[in-house]
Amino acid sequence: MTQFFVKRGDIVYIYSDGIGDNLLPEEISIITRGQYYADAFRAIIDTVTGRMLRYGLESHSGQYHFSKIFGPCKDGFWQPPKADNRSLVAIQI
Amino acid sequence: MCAFEILTRGNGSSGLIASLSQFTLACGYTVLAGTDRGVGYSDVNQDCIGIDVENNRIVVADGLGSDKDSELAAKLAVECILKGQKSFHEVQKEFCGLINGADRTGTLANGFSGQIEGDTCLIALEIQEIMGQFKKLSIAQAGDVKLIVVRPSVIYNPIFTTVDQTVAQEAYDSGEIKDKRQYYCSFSKADSNVHFLN
Numbered sequence: 001m002t003q004f005f006v007k008r009g010d011i012v013y014i015y016s017d018g019i020g021d022n023l024l025p026e027e028i029s030i031i032t033r034g035q036y037y038a039d040a041f042r043a044i045i046d047t048v049t050g051r052m053l054r055y056g057l058e059s060h061s062g063q064y065h066f067s068k069i070f071g072p073c074k075d076g077f078w079q080p081p082k083a084d085n086r087s088l089v090a091i092q093i
Numbered sequence: 094m095c096a097f098e099i100l101t102r103g104n105g106s107s108g109l110i111a112s113l114s115q116f117t118l119a120c121g122y123t124v125l126a127g128t129d130r131g132v133g134y135s136d137v138n139q140d141c142i143g144i145d146v147e148n149n150r151i152v153v154a155d156g157l158g159s160d161k162d163s164e165l166a167a168k169l170a171v172e173c174i175l176k177g178q179k180s181f182h183e184v185q186k187e188f189c190g191l192i193n194g195a196d197r198t199g200t201l202a203n204g205f206s207g208q209i210e211g212d213t214c215l216i217a218l219e220i221q222e223i224m225g226q227f228k229k230l231s232i233a234q235a236g237d238v239k240l241i242v243v244r245p246s247v248i249y250n251p252i253f254t255t256v257d258q259t260v261a262q263e264a265y266d267s268g269e270i271k272d273k274r275q276y277y278c279s280f281s282k283a284d285s286n287v288h289f290l291n
Contacts, residue, residue, distance in 0.1 A: 002232040016155040025241045029250035052132035087128035087140040
């Protein structure tokens with residue numbers, strides 16, 4: 001079992017790979033920085049929705065193959081977008 | 094018997110926001126939770142969220158792959174943890190550290206439902222009260238559902254991230270994959286899990 005100690009003010013996020021395959025943990029930290037947890041929740045979902053829409057439009061063009069080799073995708077995120085079921089829980093400590 | 098709530102479905106691309114639910118745990122913390130099938134993905138949502146406000150427990154499960162009962166496996170795994178059919182410590186003992194943890198959760202669900210064809214990843218979280226400023230998170234994990242902790246008062250975040258229990262992560266840890274990008278880009282993590290298990 002993993003244990004970790006948190007304190008007041010921390011925000012805990014739990015998410016499935018529908019979120020995690022589109023956003024690295026560090027990217028989630030960046031896009032939620034300074035936000036109230038409910039706003040942070042929406043920011044994560046909006047970003048992932050945007051990426052999933054791009055995936056639908058662009059996944060068959062092959063352009064994301066380049067990002068696998070050379071670095072971040074052209075939308076600035078590190079992982080190629082991916083469509084999947086998604087779940088997100090945010091807990092304000 | 095404790096009371097708990099399970100979220101399983103959201104409709105369409107705006108489903109997650111539309112189905113957003115708010116809870117207040119017994120320890121006083123506020124929880125926002127939502128799930129949907131994703132944008133342009135499928136008509137099925139194999140994810141499942143369970144929240145037991147009384148006992149400060151939250152489980153997020155992600156049914157794996159195209160097995161016909163993966164949706165059911167996720168729901169059953171959440172139910173059996175929150176109903177206490179498996180204690181939290183039994184769950185973590187059976188799943189944690191196992192690269193094939195996702196398969197074990199399917200086995201767990203089978204134990205309460207008969208034969209089903211489906212496996213699930215999950216994170217089970219219990220928040221425990223501790224005197225003073227700090228609270229303890231106890232985390233049981235299988236597969237690639239993630240938990241991170243962000244602390245607004247520090248520069249480097251997240252301050253904590255669970256490590257996936259997948260074949261892809263094992264390859265990264267062993268040096269077979271040297272670049273973290275390859276972990277995310279070159280491997281289909283869920284597929285790796287399924288191939289390994291088969």
